[in-house]
Structures are given as structure tokens and as C-alpha cells.
Amino acid sequence: MAGIVIDRIAKSFGSVTALQEVSLEIADGEFVALLGPSGCGKTTLLRIMAGLESRSSGRVLIGGRDVSDLKPWERGLAMVFQNYAVFPHMTVYENVAFGLAMQKKPADVIDRQVKKAAALLHIEPYLERYPAKLSGGQRQRVAVARALAVEPAVLLMDEPLSNLDALLRLEMRAELKSVLREAGTTTVYVTHDQTEAMGLADRIAVMYGGKIVQIAPPTQVYARPATTFVGGFVGSPPMNFLPVDSQDGRVTLGGQSIPVPGSGARILGFRGEDVTLAAPADGLALTVRVVEPMGSHTLLTGRIGDAVVRIVAPSSTAVRAGDVVGLRLDPARVVFMDPASGLALDAAA
Amino acid sequence: MTQSRWLPYALLAPAMVFLGVLFFVPLVQTIVLSFQGDAGFGLGNYGKMVGDLNFGLSIRNTFLLVLTVIPLQVALALAMGLMLQKMTFGRDVVLWVWTIPLGVSDLAAGLVWLALLQNTGYVNSALFAMGLIPGPTAWLNSETPVTLFVAVVLAEVWRATAIVLVILVGGLQLIPKEFAEAAEIFGARPWTRFVKITLPLLKPSLQSALILRTVLAFEVFAVVYALGGRNFPVLVGEAYAWQRDNQNYGVAAAYAVLIMIISLAATVFWLRVLRVKPEVQG
Numbered sequence: 001m002a003g004i005v006i007d008r009i010a011k012s013f014g015s016v017t018a019l020q021e022v023s024l025e026i027a028d029g030e031f032v033a034l035l036g037p038s039g040c041g042k043t044t045l046l047r048i049m050a051g052l053e054s055r056s057s058g059r060v061l062i063g064g065r066d067v068s069d070l071k072p073w074e075r076g077l078a079m080v081f082q083n084y085a086v087f088p089h090m091t092v093y094e095n096v097a098f099g100l101a102m103q104k105k106p107a108d109v110i111d112r113q114v115k116k117a118a119a120l121l122h123i124e125p126y127l128e129r130y131p132a133k134l135s136g137g138q139r140q141r142v143a144v145a146r147a148l149a150v151e152p153a154v155l156l157m158d159e160p161l162s163n164l165d166a167l168l169r170l171e172m173r174a175e176l177k178s179v180l181r182e183a184g185t186t187t188v189y190v191t192h193d194q195t196e197a198m199g200l201a202d203r204i205a206v207m208y209g210g211k212i213v214q215i216a217p218p219t220q221v222y223a224r225p226a227t228t229f230v231g232g233f234v235g236s237p238p239m240n241f242l243p244v245d246s247q248d249g250r251v252t253l254g255g256q257s258i259p260v261p262g263s264g265a266r267i268l269g270f271r272g273e274d275v276t277l278a279a280p281a282d283g284l285a286l287t288v289r290v291v292e293p294m295g296s297h298t299l300l301t302g303r304i305g306d307a308v309v310r311i312v313a314p315s316s317t318a319v320r321a322g323d324v325v326g327l328r329l330d331p332a333r334v335v336f337m338d339p340a341s342g343l344a345l346d347a348a349a
Numbered sequence: 350m351t352q353s354r355w356l357p358y359a360l361l362a363p364a365m366v367f368l369g370v371l372f373f374v375p376l377v378q379t380i381v382l383s384f385q386g387d388a389g390f391g392l393g394n395y396g397k398m399v400g401d402l403n404f405g406l407s408i409r410n411t412f413l414l415v416l417t418v419i420p421l422q423v424a425l426a427l428a429m430g431l432m433l434q435k436m437t438f439g440r441d442v443v444l445w446v447w448t449i450p451l452g453v454s455d456l457a458a459g460l461v462w463l464a465l466l467q468n469t470g471y472v473n474s475a476l477f478a479m480g481l482i483p484g485p486t487a488w489l490n491s492e493t494p495v496t497l498f499v500a501v502v503l504a505e506v507w508r509a510t511a512i513v514l515v516i517l518v519g520g521l522q523l524i525p526k527e528f529a530e531a532a533e534i535f536g537a538r539p540w541t542r543f544v545k546i547t548l549p550l551l552k553p554s555l556q557s558a559l560i561l562r563t564v565l566a567f568e569v570f571a572v573v574y575a576l577g578g579r580n581f582p583v584l585v586g587e588a589y590a591w592q593r594d595n596q597n598y599g600v601a602a603a604y605a606v607l608i609m610i611i612s613l614a615a616t617v618f619w620l621r622v623l624r625v626k627p628e629v630q631g
Contacts, residue, residue, distance in 0.1 A: 052530050073536040085527035089549040089629050102536030130629050150535065 002063025002076070002153040002186060003028040004049065009058035011044055018044045020210045021058065028063075031180060031187045032215075033197035036207035037233065042190045043158055045207070049188060050079055050156050062154055073102070077154040078147035082162055084139045086131045092118075092142050093127040099150035117149040120179055137168045144176070148183055155180070157189045161196060173199055194234045198222065206230045223271070224335060228342040231269050231335070237299065237310035243339065244268045254284030258331045261345045267337040272299075273312035274333040277319070283326030286311065291321050300325070376609075383602035394599035398591075398607070401600075407582040413498070414573075414583065415566045418505045422562060423555070425506065426513035430521050431543075444518065448511040455508060459575025462504040463489075466576070491580040501581060504572045509565065513558045520554025521547075556623040563615040567608055584608050 006024040010017075019041045026032045034042040047053035049060055051072035059068045067075045078099065086095050094101075096117055100110040118124045121141040131139055140160060147155055160176075161169045177200050180187055191197050197204045198218045205215040206226075214226035225231035231239030244251045244267070246260035251268065260266055277283075286309055292299040293315060300311040300319060311327065319325055336345045386393035398404055429447060433440055450458065465471050468485040476482045488496035528550065532542045548555075570585035579590060588604035591597045 050534060052533070072530075072534045073538075077534070079531065079534045081527045081531060083525060083527055085525065085531040087528060087531075087546065098532070098537075099535035102532075102541070132627075132629065146531075146535070 003030070004154060004186060004188070005059075005061040005064075006045070006049070007059040007061065009045065009048055009060065010056045011041070011048060011053070012056050017210055019048075019056075022207075022210070022212055024205060024212060024215065026186060026188065029184045029186055031177075031189065031200060031202045033189045033191055033201035033204045034207055035191055035194060035197040035204050035234070037192060040207040041210040042192075042207045046156050046158055046188060046190045049154075050077065051075055075154075076152060077156055078150050078152035079156040080140075080143045080147050080158065080160045082159040084131075084136075084143040084160075084163075086139050086142045086146070088131050091128055091130055092123060092134070095131065095142055096123075096127075096145045096149050098146060103150070113149045113151070114145075117145040120148065120182070121145040136164055137172060140164065140172060144179070148179070148185070151183075152185060155185045155187045157187065159191055160189075162191070162193070169196075176200065194236070198234070204234075206234065208233075223333065224344065225269065226344050228267060228269065228337050231337075235271065237272050237312070239269045239271055239335075240307070240309045240311075241337075242268045242270075242304060242307050242309070253329065254326060255282065256284070256329060256331070258329065258334060260336055265339050266345070267339050267342075269335040269337060270329055270333065271312075272310045273297075274330045275311060275327045276330075277311075277313060277317065278326040278328050280324045280326045283328040286325050286327055288319055288321055288323050288325060291319060379602045379605050382598055383606045386599050394597075394603040397597075397600050398603045401587070403579075403582040403587055403590075407584050407587045410498075410581055411567060411569065411583045414501065414505070414569055415563060417502050418509075418566055418569075419559070419562055421502070421506050422510045422513050423559065425510050426517050426558070429510075429514050430517040431547075433518060434521055444514075448515060450508050451511045451515070453508065455571040456575060458504055458508040459572035462500060462507070462572070463575050466500050489577050489580070494581070497577045497581050500576050501569075501573050504576060505566070505569065508572065509562065513562055516554050516558040516561070517551065520551050523554075524550045552623050552625050556619055556625075559619045559623065560616050563619065564612045567612050567615065584611075 004024075004026040006022055006026075008021045008023050009019055010021045011019040022041070022045060024032075034045060036042045044053060048055045049062075051067070051070060051074075055068065059066055061067065062075055062077065087098070090098070093114060096114045097110050100113055105113070114127075115124070118127055121144055123138065123141050123145055126134060126138060126142075131142065134142065140163075143160070161172055164172060173196060189197070189200060198221075201218060203215055204218050204221045205212045206221060206229075207213065208227075208229050214221055214230050216224070216226075221230060221234055225234060225239060228239075228241060231241070242253075243265065244253065244260070246263045246266050249260055249263060250257050251260050251266070252258075253268075258268075260268075284304060286300075286302045286304055288300045288302045290299075290301040292301070296315065298313045298315050298317050298319075300313050300317075302309055302311075309327075311325075313319060337343060338345060383394050384390050384392070433444055436443065453461070463470070466488055467473070468487050473482070473485050476486075477484065487493060489500060490497070524547065528546050529542050532546045537545060568585050569583055570589065573581055573583050573586055574589075579586060584604060585608060588601045588608070591604065592601035
């Protein structure tokens with residue numbers, strides 16, 4: 001078991017900068033998700049940690065040891081790939097045993113470890129089969145078992161669930177979480193799916209444009225996004241943003257007076273579920289354009305000024321398209337951002 | 350609906366006619382011819398073939414060539430293919446240059462190497478100019494079977510490695526790079542990765558390349574003929590000699606049938622040795 005320190009890792013491909021001096025500390029046994037849209041550098045960072053990609057500058061430390069110039073196999077880690085990379089010409093058993101066989105472990109040790117990993121991932125019935133005979137979900141279990149069989153200090157996962165269908169993904173997500181909790185392995189998990197990151201991670205590092213823009217526990221990333229990008233990327237529906245003008249540290253919206261840090265132009269951010277519906281006269285007026293009943297809740301979409309606003313209303317709501325509703329914000333749950341930089345302003349609450 | 354039933358056959362028909370007229374009929378004719386002789390239908394031609402002085406020699410030489418050239422070509426093509434995989438810059442240019450020999454006919458290739466290696470050839474002149482040999486040295490006559498053999502091997506490797514390379518490059522590109530990366534993460538060194546991951550996954554391409562090359566290698570002729578004439582007898586060369594010089598079509602046909610049987614046997618050999626079980630295919 002070991003913690004990881006990413007120390008000012010930078011990477012450029014020719015003139016393209018993929019990572020600009022990223023630093024990140026991951027505690028022993030922690031589960032950190034690298035979350036971001038494609039091209040944000042999350043996979044590049046993971047591959048640099050693995051030693052599969054060279055870095056332009058910076059250091060990677062695993063368990064306090066500088067592994068920057070070590071070969072992948074010298075770093076004491078295991079990895080699960082997006083397309084599983086389960087060897088098609090080996091049985092499930094041989095696949096799971098691969099890492100241990102490469103370490104030249106005695107046969108009885110290999111057998112014990114393989115059986116243990118297989119039991120953990122529920123793949124014992126398939127040990128003698130070839131991967132071609134397995135479903136996508138079963139192959140992914142084999143890939144995870146292969147990684148856990150070597151009892152790695154660090155486990156790296158690159159979008160491991162993205163090739164599975166929705167239901168299987170939900171199932172595997174819960175199972176991964178319990179398996180990894182049990183194993184206590186330090187895990188770095190790359191994903192573009194914010195639900196996965198929210199559900200799995202102890203902390204989420206949101207990446208954008210080759211930088212980590214926020215690193216925090218999921219609930220904080222969700223409720224207190226560090227930038228407008230994070231607010232818009234994390235959460236479904238994304239955070240709503242309204243341009244407001246602060247006067248003497250307050251802004252008045254639909255009869256509500258809300259405290260704002262500083263004065264001048266501000267962006268007010270609020271989550272769709274952090275409002276209560278009221279009569280149009282008693283709140284910020286929203287003309288509902290679309291009503292989408294989702295079962296657990298009803299999604300209302302409309303506009304306030306130029307801004308698209310999405311509201312999560314109770315499924316019992318009687319609002320119909322074309323209705324005007326009043327929104328009352330929860331002052332404790334709104335965030336304010338600087339319109340120029342998009343950065344969150346502190347003391348908003 | 351009736352149209353859809355006969356349409357596939359109609360579309361296949363030209364190819365079938367082509368194969369039938371230009372391949373199957375001559376094949377049967379050749380087989381029949383090989384059994385026809387002055388003494389009527391029988392094994393006379395085969396007896397004559399086996400009894401000929403050059404028969405054993407041509408069998409030996411042909412197999413010796415195949416057994417030397419094929420492993421060399423596969424090893425070279427593998428090394429070249431893996432190098433290409435590693436290249437990021439100028440890859441296409443290198444591949445293009447390496448495949449140029451594919452466009453050269455085998456007789457032309459033989460003549461190129463003849464120009465290089467004969468008594469008054471470029472290599473002789475260069476070595477003489479550097480003072481490494483006392484004068485023009487013969488390498489390609491019957492007194493120098495070893496250098497003649499080496500010259501034929503060189504020319505064949507130069508001429509026909511590219512086809513193996515092209516097939517293997519195609520195969521290598523089909524292997525997702527994650528397999529090698531996963532193996533690397535889990536502790537496989539380069540040689541282990543090559544043996545345990547790349548080679549097994551390359552098996553279908555290796556099989557195609559080996560079948561193609563082995564069958565063609567058993568038919569080696571023009572390069573040998575250009576470099577050594579009948580100083581280095583090979584099977585197709587003997588068939589040619591019996592047909593042209595001896596005007597004995599029966600014995601020539603017997604040679605042709607023998608070459609066909611050897612080629613078929615080689616194909617079956619590779620199909621069995623490099624069989625990929627269906628459940629193992631990714």
C-alpha cells in the first residue's frame with residue numbers, strides 16, 4: 001500500500017501542451033477520480049503515472065519513492081484498461097495469473113492468489129475458459145482480477161466501465177467500490193462520467209485544459225464548484241448560472257436579497273434542486289418551456305433572461321409547459337463566480 | 350425472389366469459368382500428361398525423373414533454399430515490422446522503400462544480383478579496388494556451390510522479404526497496443542512480451558505469410574537461373590530443362606506434379622502447426 005505524489009508533472013506533444021505542471025497528492029488507500037472531458041489530459045496523467053507515457057518535466061512518487069524514471073513493472077502498480085486488454089490467447093486463469101507468473105512466484109502462491117482474486121470478482125466458474133467466450137462485463141471482471149491478483153500498492157483504472165451497457169455499469173460500479181474498499185488499494189480512476197466519479201471516489205480531481213481545476217470530495221465538488229466549468233460539467237442537470245449585479249454586497253432576485261462577496265458583476269450559480277417553487281410574484285420568474293417527467297423527479301427547462309435554467313421539481317408537480325413559476329433560492333447553497341475568470345468567489349455563503 | 354436465387358451463381362460464374370479453363374483443365378492435363386509416355390499410361394515419366402542425375406540434387410537444393418530463406422525472411426520481416434511499429438516519424442516512407450523489391454520481377458532481381466556478383470561485377474571490382482582480392486573471383490559457378498548458394502539466398506531474401514513484411518505489418522496493426530502495455534505493466538520484459546503476446550496474437554498473419562512464401566519458395570526458379578543457370582539445379586529449373594532442352598513434356602509434367610504435391614503438403618503443414626483455435630480468437 002502506498003500514497004502517490006504527483007509533483008509538477010508537465011507534458012507536451014510537440015507544440016501541444018497536454019498537461020501544465022499538475023500536482024496532486026493521493027493518500028494511502030484513497031480512491032481518487034480524475035474527471036474531465038476528452039482531451040483534458042486525464043488519461044495522459046494516468047499513463048505518465050503508469051510509466052507508459054514519458055513526461056516532459058516533474059516527478060511521480062509512489063510510496064515515497066521517486067518512480068519517474070522506472071519502468072512500468074518496477075513501479076509496483078497494476079492497471080485496468082478501457083478495452084480490458086485481457087489476453088485472448090490465454091485462459092481466464094492464465095490471464096489472472098499473468099502478473100504473478102511474470103514475478104516468478106511459486107506455483108502454489110500463484111494458485112492461491114488467483115483463486116482469491118477470482119472469488120472476489122465472482123469469476124471462479126470461468127477460470128478455464130477463453131476470454132472470447134465471456135461477456136463484456138465478465139471480461140472486465142477478469143481485467144480487475146488480474147490487477148488485484150498481484151496485490152498492487154497502486155491500482156490505475158482508465159475508463160474501465162465505459163464499454164459496458166448502462167445497467168451493467170451501475171452494477172459493476174457498486175461492486176468495484178466494495179471490492180476496492182475491501183482490498184484497501186490506493187486507486188486512481190480516470191473517467192469522463194461524473195456519476196461514476198461521484199459514486200466511487202473519495203476525492204474527485206476535475207481536470208480541464210491540462211490542469212486540475214478542483215480537487216475535493218464529491219459532495220463539495222458538486223455543491224461548491226471551484227469554477228463555472230466544474231459547475232457545468234459535474235452534476236446532471238448541470239449547475240444553473242445567472243449574471244447578476246452586486247450592489248453593496250447584496251443582490252436582489254425576485255424579491256429575495258442574497259449576500260454577495262464584493263460588488264460589481266457576478267455570476268450566480270445554483271443547483272436545479274436547490275430552489276423551492278413559489279407563485280410567480282413571490283420569486284424569480286421562470287417561463288417553463290419544457291417539462292420532462294423523469295419518474296423520481298420532474299425536470300423543468302426554461303429561460304431567465306438569456307440563461308437556460310433547469311429546475312429539478314418534485315415528480316408531483318403540476319407545472320406544464322408555458323407556465324410561469326417563481327423560484328426561491330436557498331441563499332446558503334448558491335455560489336458566486338467572477339464573470340471574467342470563472343473562478344468561485346469565497347465567503348459566498 | 351427467383352432472381353436472388355440465381356444471381357450469386359451468375360456473379361460467381363465468370364470466376365469459375367476463368368478458374369476452370371485456365372487452372373483446373375491445365376492441372377488435369379498436366380497430371381494426365383505426367384502419366385503418359387512412349388510405353389503408354391504408367392509411371393514411366395516418374396521413373397525417368399527419379400533416375401535423373403539432377404533429381405536428388407534439385408530436391409536437396411530446393412529444400413535447402415526453402416529451409417534457409419523462409420526462416421531468414423520471417424525473422425527479418427518480424428524485426429522490420431516491429432521497428433516500423435516503434436517509428437512515429439517517416440514510417441510510411443520507410444515501409445514504401447522496403448517494399449520496392451515487390452515491384453521487381455524475379456528475373457530482373459536475379460539479373461541485378463548477377464550484375465553485382467559476377468566475375469566482372471560491382472562487388473568484385475569494389476573488393477579488387479580496395480585490395481581485398483587479388484583479381485576477379487568467380488562465385489557463381491559449379492566449383493563454388495557455397496557462394497552460389499549464398500548468392501541465391503541473398504537475392505531471394507532481398508526480393509521476397511517484403512511480401513512477408515507487408516502481411517506481418519498488417520497483422521501487427523491489428524493487435525491493440527493495450528495488450529503489450531498491459532503485459533509491460535504486469536512485468537513482462539520486451540523479449541517476453543514478444544514471445545508471449547505479440548507472436549501468439551500474430552499467428553493468423555504468420556500463417557498466411559508462411560503459406561504464401563513457402564509455396565512460392567518451392568517454385569524458386571528465375572533468380573537461380575539468372576545467377577547460376579543449371580549449376581544449382583532446383584525443381585522448377587529441372588522441369589523447365591526437361592520441357593525446353595529435352596523436349597520431354599512427360600517428365601516436365603511429373604516435376605510439376607511433384608512440386609504441386611510438395612506445395613500442398615507445405616500448406617497443410619502450416620495450417621496444422623499454426624492453427625488458431627476459434628475460441629482463442631480475440
